[in-house]
Amino acid sequence: MRHVLIRSVALILLVACSQETTDDGNFYHAKNVSYIVATDPGGGFDAYARLIGKYLKKNLAADNVIIRNTPGAGHLVGAITLFRSKPDGLTIGTFNMGLIYGQIVGKPVHTFDLREFEWIGKASGEPRSIVVSNQCAIKNMEDLMAAEEPVKFGSAGLGSASFSDTMLLATALDLNVDVIPGFEGTEGEMSMMRGEICAILGSTSSFTQFVDSGYGSLILTIGGEIDGIPNAMDFAETEQARRLVAIIETLARLGRVTAAPPGTPKDRVESLRAAYKASLEDPDLIAEAHTMRRPIEPAYGEEVYQLVVSALDQTPEIVAMIKKAIDGAQ
Amino acid sequence: MTIKAILNGRVGTALVMLLIFMSMSLMALGFTDKARLMPLLVGIPGILLGIVQLTSEIRQSARRSADEADSDALSKAERNMFLWVFIFFFGLLGFGFIYAAPIVVFAFMYAGKKESLLVALISAAGTWAVLFGFFERVMEIPLFKGLIVEWMLN
C-alpha cells in the first residue's frame, strides 16, 4: 500500500514538473505580466500601456498583462518601483524620460541609473514645439530672438520635463524669456487665451486643438518635422547650443518608452522585445491607436538604449550649464 | 489650579496644535523666499491663535469639576477601538488586502465583539470574495500585497 502511494505521488510530481516545459519552453505561458505605469489611470502613458498590454498578452501567450498604476513625484515613484522590481521578466514599465534631466544634474533622489534598465522599446516619439498666442506681439522665431522685453512663457512646475525643456532651450538659443511655472495640463493654453502669457514649449500633439481653432500658431519645432516651421537646431549657433538642443531632440524621440528592470535575463528580454515589436506592427493595434489619435512611431531594444546613453553622456561643462538652467532649490 | 487638572486631553490637543504650527513655521524659515511666504502667512497667525486657545483651555480646566475632567479622558472602550483600528492598519500594511482583510474582519467580530462564529466566518469570506473576486479578478486592479509579503516575494 505504501509503495503504491509513494509511486503515485512521485508520478504526480513528475507530471506536474514536466508541465512547465510542454509549451515549447515558453516562459510566459500561464503567467501574469505586470506593466507598471508611472501615472494615474487615464493619461497618455496609461493609454499606450493598456493598448500595448492587450497585444503583448497575445504575442507573449501570457495569461494576462495587468496594468499597475504607480503614480507620484513626476514619474519618479513608478520609475524607481520598476528599477527595484524582481528582474524575472514578469515586470515591465513605462515612464517619462524627462527623468534624464534629473540624472544629468545628479539630483540626490535619482538613486538609479537609467542606462541600467533593459530597454524593450518605445511606442512613439513626442516632438515638441513652441506655440505662441495670437494675442502676442511675437509672431515668429525672428521676433522671439530679437525681443527686448522678456517674453512670458508658461510651463509646468519646477522639476517637470516641461520646465526643464523650456529653460534648456532658452539657454541654448539665448532667448530673453520670463518663465512662469505652475501651469499644469491645459492651464497654459487658457492663460494664453486670456492674453496673460505669450508662449509655451510643449508636446506638439497637445497644441493641435489650440492652433486649429485659431488661438495661436507654432513657431518652432524640436525633434519633429513640420512643413514651414523652422527646427530648433537651425538656430543653434554654438557647439554647446547644438548639444543642448540635441538633448531635447533625444527626449522628443524617446517619447513613450517601455523597459524591464536591470538584471532581467537576456532571453526573457529578447522574448519581450520580440512580442513588443510584433504588437506594434500589428495592423489591429495600429488601427486602434489611430482611432484613439495616438501615433505609433516605434523603435526597439538597442536603438532605444543608444538614445538613452547619448542623452546622458555629457561633458562637465554642459552639465554645469544644464544645472544652472534648471536650478530649483533642490 | 492643580497641575493634575491641567494635564488632560483638551489641553494636550491644544498644545499639540500649537506645537505643529510652531515647528512648521520654524521649518519654513529655511525655505527660499517665495516658498516660505504662504506657510509663514498662515503659520504665524496659527501660533497666535494657538496660544490663545491653549490659555483658554488651561483656564477652563482649572475651573472644571472632577466629573467633567473624568469624561475627558479616554475611556476603556475608546482605547479598545483605537487598538482595533491599529490592528487593522498593521495587518493590512503587513499582509495586504487579500490576506489580512478577512483575518482582521474575523478577529474583530469574533474575538473583539463576540459575534457568533458563523457571522464572523461569513463576513470574512465575503470580504475575501469582494476583494479578490471583484477587485483583482473582475476589475483587474492589483491590490496592495503588504510590505511583509512583498519583502518575502523579492
Add this chain to the structure above:
Amino acid sequence: MDLSGIFDALLTIVGSPYHMSLLLLAVPIGMFFGAIPGLGGKLGVVLVIPFVFGMDATAGALFLIAMHAVVHTGGSVPSILFGVPGTGPDAATIVDGLPMTRKGEAGRALGAAFGASGFGGVIGGLFILALLPLLRPIVLQFSPAEFFLLALFGITLIAMLSGESLVKGLMVGFFGLMMAFVNLDPQTGTQRYTFDLLFLWDGIDIIAAVLGIFAIPEMIALGAAGGAMARVDKAAASHGRADVMRGIGDVFRHWRLSIRTSLIGAFIGMIPGLGGDAASWICYGHAVQSSKTPERFGKGAVEGVIAPETANNSKEGGSLLPTLFFAVPGSSGMAILLGAFVMLGIQPGPAIALTGMEIVWILIWGLMLANILAVMMFILVAPALGYLSYVRGNLLIPFVLILTFLGAFLAVRAWENMVLLAALGTIGYFLKKYDWPRPPFVIGLILGPIAEDSYHKAMSLWGPAFLLRPGALIMIGLIVLSIGFYVYQQVTNRRKSIWLSEDDH
C-alpha cells in the same frame, strides 16, 4: 439657439430603447462606483472605457456621461450612513447627513441627498443650455487674480463653519492650509515638509485626509459607544418610503436654496481650475450663511445635505462646458472623459460649436436624464438603505474600516497613503472628542494650493496691481460683505440671547 436641434437630441435618447437601456445600465454602475471610496471618479471611468470603445460615438459618450453624472449621488450614501465619504466632494454631506442618521432620520437624509442631486443635475444642465453663448467671455474673465481671491473667499467660509468656537475653527482651517503646503513646491522646486519622502512630493492626498478626519473617528466612536449609527429607538423613527419622500420634498420646500446652490455649483464647475472639489463646501458655507438659524447646522439640518449635494451634481454639468467647448477639462473626472470622447471620435474644442452641437445636446440631456433616473431608482431601494443605519456597529465597522483603508490605497496607489490615513485618523479623533470643528480642515487643504499657486502667478504676471483688476475688486467686495454679514449675525445672536436672558426676569 437651435431649439429644434435641442429637442431632436432628447428624442434620440428617449426614443431609442438601446440608448435608454444604456442609461439604465450606466446609472447604477456610476452610483456604485461613487459609493466605494477611491473607486469613483477617475478609476471607474477608466475601467469602463474598454467596454465602451466598441460602441458608436453617441452611445459610448452617452453611457460615460450618464455614469459620471451620478457618481456623487452614489457617494452620498456612505457619507450619510457611516460618515465615510464616497468621493472627496461628498465629505461636505457628512457634516449634517451623519447627525441626521444618528437622529434616526437616515431615510430623510438619503431622500434629500438624492432629490438634491437630481435637482442639481437638472438645473446644472439647464444652466449650461442657457449660458452656452456667453461661455467664452465668462470663462476668460477668470485669471489667477480672481482665482486667488475666490480661494480667499472660500477660506473666509472657514470662520462660518466654526460653530461655537471661532478660534478652534480658524486653527483647524489653518492647519488644513499648512498641510496643503506639504509638497515639492512647483513655484520654486523647494522640498517643503517632505522629509525626503517621495510620497509627499505631490502633497497630502485629499481622500486620505477626508477619510481620516471623518470616517475613522466615526468608526472609533461607534465601536466605543456600541449600538448602531442611529442613536434613536427604531420604533421612534421611521425609515420607510414616507421618510425618503419627505426628504425629497425637503429639496422643493427649500427651493430657493436648492436653486441658488445648484447655480453656484454649476458656475464653479464651469470655470476650469477653480477646483470642483471646493464647490460642495462653498455651497455648504452659503447655506449656513443664508440661514436664519445657522446654529442648527452640524446637528442634522437638512439644508446641510441639500446644499452640497445639489452643487456636486450641478458642477458636473457646468464642467461639461469647458470640456466640450475648449477641450479644457473642468474637473479631473472630466479630464478622463475628454480622453474617452476623443477616442470615440468626438472632437471637443471650439470647432464643436460649428459641427458637433448634436452630440453636445445629447450629452447635456444624458446628464439630466441620468440624474432623474437615479432618483427614481433610488426611491425603489431607499428603505433598505435607511435600514442600514440600524444595523449594529459590530457588523458595520470592520467593513467600513477595510473600505476606508482600501479607498486611501486606491486613491494614489501607494501604501504610504494608508499610513497617512492612520495618522490623520488619530488626529481627527482627538479633534472630534474635544469639540474642534473638522470641516475647516478640508477647506484649507483644498483651497490652499489654489490660493498659493494663483497668488504667485498673479504676482508674476501683474505684480501687486493684480488686486486692482475689476474681477478682483468684485471678489474683494464679496469677501468684505461676507465677513461683515458674519459679524452682523454674531452680534445679533448675542443681542438675542441677552434679550432672552433679560426676559427671564
